[in-house]
Amino acid sequence: MAERGRKRKKVKIIPIGGLDKIGQNMTLIECDEQILVVDCGVAFPGTDMLGIDLIIPNFDYLRQNYDKVVGVVLTHGHEDHIGALPYFLREFQVPVYGTGLTLALVENKMQESTVKKYTLNKVQVGDTVTLGCFSIEFIRTNHSIGESVALAITTPVGVIFHTGDFKVDYTPIHGGMIDLPRFAELGKKGVLAMLSDSTNAERPGYTMSERTVGKTLLDIFDRSEDSRIIVATFASNVDRVQQIFNAARDHNRKVVVMGRSMVNVVSTALEIGYLDIPDDVMIDIVDVNEYPDNEIVIITTGSQGEPLSALSRMASGEHRFVSIKAGDKVIFSSKPVPGNEKMVNHVINALMQKGAEVVFENAHVSGHASQEELKLVYGLIKPRYFIPVHGEYKHLQAHSNLIAEMGHPEENIFMMTVGDVLELDKVTGEVTDHFDMEDILVDGLGVGDVGNIVLRDRKLLSENGLLIIVLTLKHGTGLIEAGPDIVSRGFVYVRESEVLLEGCRKVVMEVFDSCKQRRMNDWGGIKIEIRDALREYLWRETKRTPMILPIITEVR
């Protein structure tokens, strides 16, 4: 009875960051006036976000609650989960926890940043860490990067289980299979809420084991006795890189590693002993042409067709050491990320045109669980509340449908959006609040100084270029001292458009004369009239709408 009037204790779950993928880049768990941060990653801009390098989560809520933040726990070392740490750690002096490979990649990032004071705490798979009122267990999973973990976060209200990015791999390359027995044990004891990876929720069946790729690679190597072999893959997939090294070793080929991020990851993984490479297999890039074709394997970045990557430069003949030639075999151990298909095709065409054979077949598997695996993990954990994360809306929807079909009550499934605040206890769960969290765009050194207005200007400039009109007036008299001078960029070839630009000059003079007759001497007003008249004239003549910038200068 003493409890009656008191509010029951609740735990809050707040996904922040992630562009259109909910709960990917950062998730907050809040309880007892303490906030635990899960992951701290970046999103990558769409082609409409002109000139933007990265998108980081909005830290406003964390800033307002600076004293409550107890620390960051990381599920794995992919950019979308660790990439924002250099931005985060320059503001927040809190400890970061992760497994060995994850932290080695974080350390790499931090070395390149200006932040010098930070604390990284390495955990072993299976460890439990206490941070304020939270105790967090790091549980082994499988994914396309090594030492990935799920998190069992015990809060004063109950256990929050976060799968991280995962798949079920019974025969992984490194570190053993996902710890399903521990999942089952936690499920038996009772889990309040589960956040689960939705990337492949639309895909039926099972995701294949990483080990199958190794077999495929060996088959392809077998069939390529006379070729130089070039394998393009994701730099962060260290287990894939390991398998390429293994295939090379089995075929007595030397390996050259190319591409900045590939070189980075391989040397990091070697340093911490995660990669296992016989001493004499890897050779230096400058020696690549010292060996016959059938004794060389090149592992490279560029599997997404990135125009500046090592593979693209090899294909276009712009690489310092390697040019593609007839007989080369290029294996894409990868799949185009949606939106990159055209760039990838472009590189494939270029490779083929140089005479290379390009191979795709089965040389890649996904790192994310398909429907049967998602159902398996749900069936083991059996949480009271289910929260699909790490997916676009359609993926979350597919995941929700899947879990609902297994009998989970629909009212206990929460499809959240960035900034939603979900409050839970053992009795009820509901979204009680929402923070507006605009994406923070990073352009060069600028964080958040490019927003919608700047992007709108860039879009306008990108489509039709610009026209500048410079007019110098005499102070007091309003007479023209110089100009109108017209400068254009990205609009038309100036050489071929003298008539058009002369027409513009005439339009400007007409507007100016008319303004003078009306005794208008408000420069802002004159500029607007010039702009409107020019816009109309140019649309009529060219059906284009460049940005028009009248600049009026006054001299005395």
Place this chain on the structure above:
Amino acid sequence: MAERGRKRKKVKIIPIGGLDKIGQNMTLIECDEQILVVDCGVAFPGTDMLGIDLIIPNFDYLRQNYDKVVGVVLTHGHEDHIGALPYFLREFQVPVYGTGLTLALVENKMQESTVKKYTLNKVQVGDTVTLGCFSIEFIRTNHSIGESVALAITTPVGVIFHTGDFKVDYTPIHGGMIDLPRFAELGKKGVLAMLSDSTNAERPGYTMSERTVGKTLLDIFDRSEDSRIIVATFASNVDRVQQIFNAARDHNRKVVVMGRSMVNVVSTALEIGYLDIPDDVMIDIVDVNEYPDNEIVIITTGSQGEPLSALSRMASGEHRFVSIKAGDKVIFSSKPVPGNEKMVNHVINALMQKGAEVVFENAHVSGHASQEELKLVYGLIKPRYFIPVHGEYKHLQAHSNLIAEMGHPEENIFMMTVGDVLELDKVTGEVTDHFDMEDILVDGLGVGDVGNIVLRDRKLLSENGLLIIVLTLKHGTGLIEAGPDIVSRGFVYVRESEVLLEGCRKVVMEVFDSCKQRRMNDWGGIKIEIRDALREYLWRETKRTPMILPIITEVR
């Protein structure tokens, strides 16, 4: 013996236009000083071609040989085969030949253009037309647009067989199956060269019949008794539209047609009697909300996620008449064209978020032949020379491999690039020449006035915006009368960057003072020094590289 010293008569094949898809937009057949033009289409710009609307074939070679051009023959009415006619016909007064639906769509285009004098000659499937030394037979095929034809072009040297875009459909919706018997007959008589559609040359098996989509649609309609049904598809696929109307009629639903191009094509197809719709099925868009949900079908554009399309506007709530609501069923009777996946996903997410159910399954088939069909047609025609067309390099390569596996001698397979001149006779074939044919970019009314320099400027502007410095000098003295004024767009929020812009002003003054001390009075040189100093300053401060435009004005 009389022949010995004389050159044997040859026929030339010259693919022009088509960006990275060879032989798609326009192909020239030249013999006896006469040129036949096959198709006259546009390519669509990649995302790197900022602000470009269309790309048309380069007509330079045709201009230089104006008197030789005998006419244009069209294979079908898709934009990539007819879209450049308004540009072509304003220069070339030659007759155009095509089937009824093709010409009706051409007529539509010409009405919207400023060209008033042109001759369109309608042919029936099966007709033969004589143009100069060429006689051209129009032979029925199947494709994703009605009344598509292959062309058997009899030249003085032999028969050139051009498949056009095709598939083999034994149960088409309209007009009967591809005329394989005639193909076989021509093959028996002997074909010198075949140009064949390579779009699906990487795809094993057979492409399904268009009719299978009708069955799928009926199934979905059966399962959607209470829903408003919205079907998004390609406007030009009139047979698809016919099947949607049929399904609606069978389910006693009224049909509303939405989207400019959809309305255009439907009314054109109705006018020429190609579409067969009962009088009372189609209703006006303004009446769409007069009927209950389960009595309405909306056919709409936007299946590629185009941001301004009717479907996107319905999804975002910006459409005048229709907003998506819970219970709506949206059928994508389409497949994303490579490069559009992200836009399509964006629309799907938006539709789902409004509560619509989105359906993809089997509601689309390709209009292009898969490997078994390609082999069938090759096996019937058995040409001496084989030229894979209508594909990126990788498609042409796959098609070549396929035909080589059937025993075609590899030296008689020609993988051409735009501008190659292939000379053939019954004895030899070789690429004897190559014309450099730069793509002609269309931006608004401008044809070819946007080239690499303009595009490079647009790219630069799009990524980092621009900074303008205006400096007004006194003639003779070289003293500053006004400025430096600094204007920026698409670079940084001006409000938040006063310090930075003040820094720019300081840099400009320092450079200017230094120039003055060195008695430098070459404005061009001063501008370059200002630009270089500002570039360095801005890179240091922001790691960005905006376009920097110093403008110096002189007053007396």
